[in-house]
Amino acid sequence: MPRVPSDDEGVASVRVSLARSGGTRRPCVRIPEDDALDGRVESGTCESLAMTPGDVIRVVIDREERYAPVTADGSGRLLRGAFDNRRLAREAGGGENRLVAWLDANGREPGDSVVLDVIVPGELYGLRIPGERAVYDATRGPRSSLADIARDLDG
Template sequence: MADRLPSDHEAVETRRVEVASVGRTDRPRIELPADLDVAAGDVIECVLDGEQYHARVETTLDGEPMLQHAADNRRLAREGDGENRLVEWFADSDCAIGGSVHLDVVTAGYTYGLRTPGSRVVYTATDSPDDSLASIADDLGE
């Protein structure tokens, strides 16, 4: 059974991360801490102010991990296709390029939340799937 965890719970680690732009556009990218338990190409659950989506971890030109696209499901996130929910979330927030947002580590390596500073979110924390089951699911999704 999944646990419900508020963003201010002691089990949720909160980090402040920078919002940069994708190239010279006004589209946001979230620069992730280098010591986060993710690697380029990983597809993670990405909760945006309480709404669950999926995102593929990409890298900046300097090789640092970042997010620039969030999608409705794992397949769309893996392919970088579908509506970009990260752009929608950013446009609806009061955050700005060059500013920061809060990154909540809900389940390390699997579920991360982004929220505007000062907001409180309740997450549904689940265990990450078994690696062999995840790879089978990825194979079926191709």
């Protein structure tokens, strides 16, 4: 499996902000709309983040791959959590929220920013603290037909 550093020319790095959404006190990651990416892309090229509300994406946090549901509020797309498997991500609230734990451990709060690395658009992303370097295992998920079958079996 190929390993890709965050500073590789094939990885687009987008500065994203942390927000508080709804009545929760927990921070979440605000994903900029694709037409607002200008000025946020720190390296690489990125015309689209290739994610829509309802998707469950794979996100690497501290070298661990997690699953994050893409949601939306009146201001745009959000990642409110990252979970150990796709089922927990779809249930949105089952299991430990690894995103919130990572943000807490790094002292990040709403108003701060993190970097979203686009490793495999629409499938695999990485989150890191600005100025830090990360190395990712650039694996592709199963073809959508296999993912659909697994989702149906999983409930």
